[in-house]
Amino acid sequence: MKADIGRRYRAYPTPEQEEVLVRWGHHARALWNLALEHRMMVGRKHDGISWVWAAEQCLLLTEIRNDPDDSVDWIRDLPAKAGQQVLRRLDQAFKNWANPNHGATIPTFKRRGTRMSIPFPGQAARIRKLNRHWTEVHVPKLGWVRFRLSRTLGGELRSCTLVRDGLGWHVSFGVHTGSDSAAPNGKPGCGVDFGIKVSAWVSTESTPRHMPPSLTESELLRLKTLEHRKARQITYAKKHNGGKYSNRLRKTIAQIATLKARQARRRLDFTHKLTTDLAKNHGFVGIEDLRVLNMTKSARGTTTKPGTGVRRKAALNRGISDNIPGERRRQLAYKTVLYGSQLRPVPPHGTSQTCPQCGQRDTRSRVGCGREFACVHCGYTDHADKTASIEIEARARRMGDTVIKSTRSPRKWARGRATGTRLRAAPSPHAM
Incomplete structure (x- = not known):
């Protein structure tokens, strides 16, 4: 059963849990980049005729996790099910790119400033309700993470993703409700x-x-000030710090992200x-x-x-x-x-x-x-x-x-996927 609707809640991890989640977020981003580079390397080697998919890369991931080399400790630190979900999402990104009705572009490498996302399958997460306002989700290797129950799930849990934006951590669930399309309502168009x-x-x-207005006048003025400050700090970092970001620059970037996240909401x-x-x-x-x-x-x-x-x-x-x-x-x-x-x-x-x-x-x-x-x-x-x-x-x-x-289904509508169309063979990653 596939998820046909999504639910998103504000999560409140403890400081210790947040430290682990930040580390996992960077590991998931590094694994995405490593898997993408591997696929592009195989595509170049075989002239775009064939390359690897998630099934083969999951086997390689298991071999790497069993390797006693200390240089791959970061892969062992990331939960295995989260790593497998990252590879499956990379598969879906390539399929969306190959689908002419989807409009997606070629998958790209993720930079450090990219939004952190740690995916898990629904079978790896458990939920228990504390009271009418608070619920907890059990994350592998992390424990119970509390989130605000702003609305009921309304179905069977199929996926769980922990995401961080400028306002904090959130948990997103893919839920299977089994609801069908509604009958025509007969109202005027x-x-x-x-x-x-x-x-x-x-x-x-x-x-x-x-x-x-998505931002007030004072918020727009503050955003402009922060953007100017960021430009000056980046220029200074390139001239005097070898391009390395200082703590002040990272703080400025975080403040800009908070304003833009508020604007997006x-x-x-x-x-x-x-x-x-x-x-x-x-x-x-x-x-x-x-x-x-x-x-x-x-x-x-x-x-x-x-x-x-x-x-x-x-x-x-x-x-x-x-x-x-x-x-x-x-x-x-x-x-x-x-x-x-x-x-x-x-x-x-x-x-x-x-x-x-x-x-x-x-x-x-x-x-x-x-x-x-x-x-x-x-x-x-x-x-x-x-x-x-x-x-x-x-x-x-x-x-x-x-x-x-x-x-x-409504979930496929939400994702913008086209059905009834035969998926053509994905082009070579290095051909673009």
Whole structure:
């Protein structure tokens, strides 16, 4: 039985447990990098015809753990089941890369600043409830770790992952509930236009929905100050310390991570409330079929190798990333299945240039970069984002029964995986 839903809770390990978890997190990252390098080396040796997978690397992992050499003590320190899960996740990363419908890129090496993640299979973890607010999970070689029970599990435990972000440690569970897709709810549909100035405009509503600022003015000022301090400290480390990070620099990086983690949580809070309301109260939800990566990949560059128009495009890229349209689509994809509605992505071309009254598309109806729409054919005027949402609903409605109803489980919707598509052979890692 596979997990079909996820649960995430705030964990509160003791100082001794946290020290062990930090060490394991670095070991798991090093094992990922070592296994990835091994696969790429085998791929180069065999010209991309074949390479190793998790089954072979798990056998090698067992041999390494039995080796008495002191140089591999860090592999023996990491629980064996956690190491095996890291290799299986690397397998899944390669399969996602090989799947043309997934959109994942080639697996890459993890840097030291990458979010710590220690995965375990569900069979390795046990849960016991202390009271209505607190529960403990038993982690191999670590013992019982307490976490806040903010909601019930609601199913059978299938996986357990300990994760650390800027706000602390969390425990994530993959849970099998056995729930099927809900029956059609029979409610009227809508079209939604996601934007930057206007976070979302629903075609059936007269007012837009604005996302509250993810950071206050004082927090933005503090983030800017910390970023400047980090840049100065990195420059000093490169000139006088051989590139080695000082404790002050690491403290600055941790403070930046805390602010950004808080910002991410506020964004997700608004996004979850928005997508749940749309999926629960509408029979179908029409959105633009956007390629978010293509929208933000232009004007890339660094301080040493700046690209073209980086400063001009930076504010727009930040606005797109702050509204996370890709995450909104991912959430709508699995929530519409849970609440008996449909997600209908429509072609995005010209939605804000098409008049909902006469149906004429004309670029002259949108003059400049303003948010007003004025049809040059029939004289219809309204807000451009509302006009776009009405056109999106019309296109989604025309799709009607031509939309292919998905047979994917809600968990697979959440992961964005495509079923019904034959997985092609994975390309060589060194070919990219």
